[in-house]
Amino acid sequence: MMWFGIISMGMMFAGLTSAYVVSKNRPDWLTDYQLPDVFIWSTVVIFISSITFHLTKKFTAEGDTGKANMTILATFGLGVLFVVMQFIGFNDIVEAGYYFTGSASSITMSFIYLLVLAHVVHVVAGLVVLLVVIYNHFKKKYSKGNMLGLRLGVTFWHFVDGLWLYLFLFLYFFR
Secondary structure: OHHHHHHHHHHHHHHHHHHHHHHHHOOOOOOOOOOOHHHHHHHHHHHHHHHHHHHHHHHHHHHHHHHHHHHHHHHHHHHHHHHHHHHHHHHHHHHHOEEOOOOOHHHHHHHHHHEEEEEEEEHHHHHHHEEEHHOOOOOOOOEEOOOHHHHHHHHHHHHHHHHHHHHHHHHHHOO
């Protein structure tokens, strides 16, 4: 079921980015905007969170509870920081005079808003998954022979991280 969801989400974002490419030929398409630097830093943050969640899985399999505790909580903190940084980026875009809706908006910014906000929704879903994994982790439900829930959580988190990397590179380089 998780893979069905991942494939569906991948198709949704493929469709949205395809619509972005097709819409790029519109005469009112903006080409002179720059993504705020906070999006670069949020990309670094989400990438590090993937590493820390992977390390959680590794430490749990090795039975190193102390390191697993530290890395799983770090993953959650980095995930929350990523979401906060996304909203800071939205604010920076608006402060630069680019609006997402209304008479002062453009189709370009509406697409960026839709893509990034849809991703943030998936990150929040990932944080919920992570909270379930954290709960089970601290209830000592994971061990070397019982890692399914943890592995599924890590896989979903890696997907969401990879999806952001794709979106960031797409928006950064494809104007």
